[in-house]
Amino acid sequence: MTTERDAHERRDTLLAAGWERVHVENSYYDGPVTGVADVEGRPHHFERLDLGGAEDGSRFLLWPTTDHALRTEKEQFAMFQRWIAAGGALPDPASAGPEHQRYVVIERMLSAHRDAPDTARVRRAEWASFDSAQYRPDGPGYLVRWGADAGSRS
Template sequence: MGMAYGSTHPTRLRDGEEMTGYGRPETVHVENDWYDGPRAGVANIGGEPHRFKSLFDETDDEYLGTFLVWPLEEEVLDLEREQWQIFVAWNARYESGEVSGDSHPGYHGTNARWDEIEAILKPGRDEIPASARRAIAEMTYLDREVRYANSGPAYMLGWKFLENG
């Protein structure tokens, strides 16, 4: 396996994968999953919204630095943003001590609108289209006080497509 170095952690590549240059850092609209870095969400690539999902190496039991990315329709982006805003409002209350972690809107039955949106979005998050491209990302942190805002998390991602992806 080769190594590609981004701004935070080394990125593991599969043998034979090559890279082109990173694009400029772009907006991350939604972070759906984080584990030692963003693992899934919605971000702009080339100014257009794309879903991104980190690949997991079952053999080594760890996430690779490689993502699959694919374009996202505007109406899906609108639902992702709406659900994100529910999370951001909850997180502000959680961080201020008003509510406990047990009230997270992602726990089924705690927020009806979240559950409604989740039922619509889940298939598109789980089903990766054949047209998805392999890429790695370089993170650029935003200088702001809150990690999560309605506009997205406190970082941007620059993308580098892999040649054989």
């Protein structure tokens, strides 16, 4: 397992080399599918177009997000991390308490932000892990490097 110090050093080295921060992972299937990451230093939602696999070079839709949406995404991601730490399962909605109710409210609030607008850009991505832990208090344990524009959605 990576020590916290080693993870910080590796992350700082990658950031200095031009990799960008991934703030939130909303879904993961053979690699990141949706979430929020920096693009040229500014937070953007991302959505993978190539769902067959997440090899480096997969194409992603990218569109800017707001500071408020980013804070709310991070709040929801922190809830998800607490559930994972408590045993790895999301609570049953029928027995859910106030935190789950807040999670559902956030999900509704963010739905409009998570829909890619027609103006979304398409770029290829490379991913680099800096920690053996996928979920960390400050976001996922990996960074991204965006390639040049990669054409249209189709």
